[in-house]
Amino acid sequence: MVMGRTVAGYERLSGQDAAFLSFEGPGRPMHLGALAFLPAENWSGSDGEPEPGRLRQVLAQRAREVPALCKRLDRAPVSGWPIWVGVGGGEIEGQIAIARAAGTREEAGRIAEEEMAAPLDRGRPLWRLVIVPGIDDGATFGIVFLAHHALIDGIAGIDLLAQLLDGAGGGRRSRSGYLGAHPGRRGLLAGEIMRWLELPTVVTLRGLGMATDGGRLRRALRRGQALVRTAVRLLTPGPRTMLRSGNEGERRVAWFTIDERPVRYARKRLKGTPNDIVLAAVSEAIGAMGGGAHGHLPFRRVRAAVPVSLRTRAERFEAGNRIGLLLTPLEARERSAGRRVARIHGHTRVQKRRGDAEGYEVLCELTAWTGQWSQRLLHWLAGTFHSYGVLVTNVPGPAKPYALGGAEVEEIYPLVPLFGGQAISVGVIRYGTRLRVGIVSSWSDRAMVESFAGRLEEAFERLTRATAEAAGTEGLAWPAPGVATADS
Numbered sequence: 011m012v013m014g015r016t017v018a019g020y021e022r023l024s025g026q027d028a029a030f031l032s033f034e035g036p037g038r039p040m041h042l043g044a045l046a047f048l049p050a051e052n053w054s055g056s057d058g059e060p061e062p063g064r065l066r067q068v069l070a071q072r073a074r075e076v077p078a079l080c081k082r083l084d085r086a087p088v089s090g091w092p093i094w095v096g097v098g099g100g101e102i103e104g105q106i107a108i109a110r111a112a113g114t115r116e117e118a119g120r121i122a123e124e125e126m127a128a129p130l131d132r133g134r135p136l137w138r139l140v141i142v143p144g145i146d147d148g149a150t151f152g153i154v155f156l157a158h159h160a161l162i163d164g165i166a167g168i169d170l171l172a173q174l175l176d177g178a179g180g181g182r183r184s185r186s187g188y189l190g191a192h193p194g195r196r197g198l199l200a201g202e203i204m205r206w207l208e209l210p211t212v213v214t215l216r217g218l219g220m221a222t223d224g225g226r227l228r229r230a231l232r233r234g235q236a237l238v239r240t241a242v243r244l245l246t247p248g249p250r251t252m253l254r255s256g257n258e259g260e261r262r263v264a265w266f267t268i269d270e271r272p273v274r275y276a277r278k279r280l281k282g283t284p285n286d287i288v289l290a291a292v293s294e295a296i297g298a299m300g301g302g303a304h305g306h307l308p309f310r311r312v313r314a315a316v317p318v319s320l321r322t323r324a325e326r327f328e329a330g331n332r333i334g335l336l337l338t339p340l341e342a343r344e345r346s347a348g349r350r351v352a353r354i355h356g357h358t359r360v361q362k363r364r365g366d367a368e369g370y371e372v373l374c375e376l377t378a379w380t381g382q383w384s385q386r387l388l389h390w391l392a393g394t395f396h397s398y399g400v401l402v403t404n405v406p407g408p409a410k411p412y413a414l415g416g417a418e419v420e421e422i423y424p425l426v427p428l429f430g431g432q433a434i435s436v437g438v439i440r441y442g443t444r445l446r447v448g449i450v451s452s453w454s455d456r457a458m459v460e461s462f463a464g465r466l467e468e469a470f471e472r473l474t475r476a477t478a479e480a481a482g483t484e485g486l487a488w489p490a491p492g493v494a495t496a497d498s
Contacts (some may be wrong), residue, residue, distance in 0.1 A: 019193040020084070020201065021094040023160060025378025025385075026331040026371060028092050030159035031083075032385035033429065037258035039129040040160070041136070042167050043425030045122045045265065045448065046153045047115065050143075052417040053151065062108045062143045065151065068415065069139060069174060070103040076173045077188045078161060078329035079105075082135045084192075087199045091382075092160075096189035097135055105135050109154075111144030118142045118152035119263050125154050126261040126425055126450060136161050150420075159427060163331040164405040165319045168439075170329070176413040232365050233372050240369030243337040244388075244397045248313065252299070253399035255433035255452045262456055264449040264463035265423040270440055272474035280351040280473075286358060287473065288404050288438050289314055289338060290351045294469035296400065297342030299462055312340045315398040315429065316358075318367040334367025337398055347473050393431035401426060401435040411442050423448035434462065445470075 023031070034040040050060040073079045080102060081094040112118040121142055130136050142152030155171065162170055193201065248254075277287050296312060316336040325332060338357050344350040361367070377384040392398075403426055412419040423446045424437030434451040447466065451459045 019190045023092045026374035027160045029374045029385045032382045033389045041156045041158045044155045046422040047420045048151045049417045052415040062141045095192045106139045109140050109142045112142050122154045123261050123263045163333045169327045236369035237372040248396035262451045262459040266467045276474045282351040282355045286355045289354050291469040293340040293342045295466035298465045313337050313398040315401045317403045335370035336361050404438045407440040
């Protein structure tokens with residue numbers, strides 16, 4: 011891709027990667043995160059006391075072996091387009107910190123809130139890892155991992171974590187490799203001049219290839235139609251509700267865990283995808299928050315922004331973004347779980363068949379040709395019109411539990427940034443046999459965030475309880491623990 015390639019020791023960001031830089035503001039950080047808990051027993055000294063410093067050294071050494079973590083931002087000459095350049099080992103080690111001791115996991119969550127609220131330093135590598143000692147009387151370490159959305163998307167984040175842990179990445183590394191030494195201002199200028207000289211030829215060849223290949227032409231037309239539909243939805247005003255926020259300043263974090271097997275069974279019974287079940291639960295939780303002290307929600311107009319990975323198998327373990335976006339209506343007024351899932355499934359099925367998710371990727375790449383001002387305008391419009399009320403992402407987790415120093419990571423929760431004037435985001439990851447749900451909000455009232463988390467957990471339970479009761483009346487049984495089913 012012309013707008014995102016490696017040349018002479020540096021790498022231009024793609025239009026989608028650069029867009030996440032444009033979306034960021036002083037009180038509106040654009041980094042993804044994860045909160046994990048790790049037993050400290052394998053990281054203790056001869057006196058039995060945990061040694062977070064030793065853990066820090068091991069993580070720093072492993073980070074030096076991950077190309078995606080060994081670069082920082084710079085600017086191309088003349089155009090000012092953001093680029094990646096390589097960094098030294100000393101800068102890598104400085105990205106890993108040891109936080110104050112936290113006696114409980116809730117206190118570790120407060121540290122995660124502070125980290126999610128503070129933008130990363132653009133003069134340094136755009137990631138950060140914080141070790142939180144002292145949890146459970148010193149028996150547990152908390153780990154807060156942050157990486158800018160310009161560097162990774164959700165799938166890339168899972169792959170990147172795998173490369174930091176014990177053999178989870180299978181020894182694989184990013185094929186893009188290390189960027190090496192900074193080429194200097196003259197080197198950057200020479201690379202950019204060469205790029206602009208090559209650009210007419212590249213565009214011409216692509217145009218000819220499309221004109222002579224019917225399949226490529228049909229794909230281009232399909233993506234163009236998806237672009238129009240995405241633009242229309244982004245510019246369609248949404249309601250003013252408690253889901254709307256300037257999302258500046260503080261962040262609140264909540265999390266919980268649910269058993270995956272009943273959810274999987276509910277998915278089969280209700281004939282929906284995993285995303286449909288998650289969206290149905292979020293829809294019910296939003297509906298339960300309406301009225302009373304929290305104000306009225308015109309539920310029929312609430313949309314969820316649902317990121318969709320467009321990565322191919324060959325693009326796994328690569329940094330950067332390859333995501334599309336579905337803007338899916340929620341059915342918060344629908345009381346029947348079956349009908350709610352069916353309606354959401356109907357919306358997403360039509361959107362997937364038309365390829366609507368690709369419209370967002372095309373839109374971001376078009377803004378790469380017009381400059382970052384157009385990306386900032388896009389984000390401002392989405393926030394002003396409040397095109398969607400909540401962002402919901404469901405990321406597939408590792409096939410096997412993560413481990414670090416031989417100790418299995420007990421829990422891991424995704425933390426997703428806030429976009430376009432929204433007040434809350436929900437991230438879900440399957441880890442082990444359980445679903446881990448992480449919630450990030452800009453609501454200043456912590457009780458309100460905890461109330462939403464509680465209602466969302468109840469919504470998952472109601473979905474699974476309803477299908478379990480139906481199964482009981484039909485003489486069906488739950489899948490046995492540890493037994494794979496057709497929808498695994």
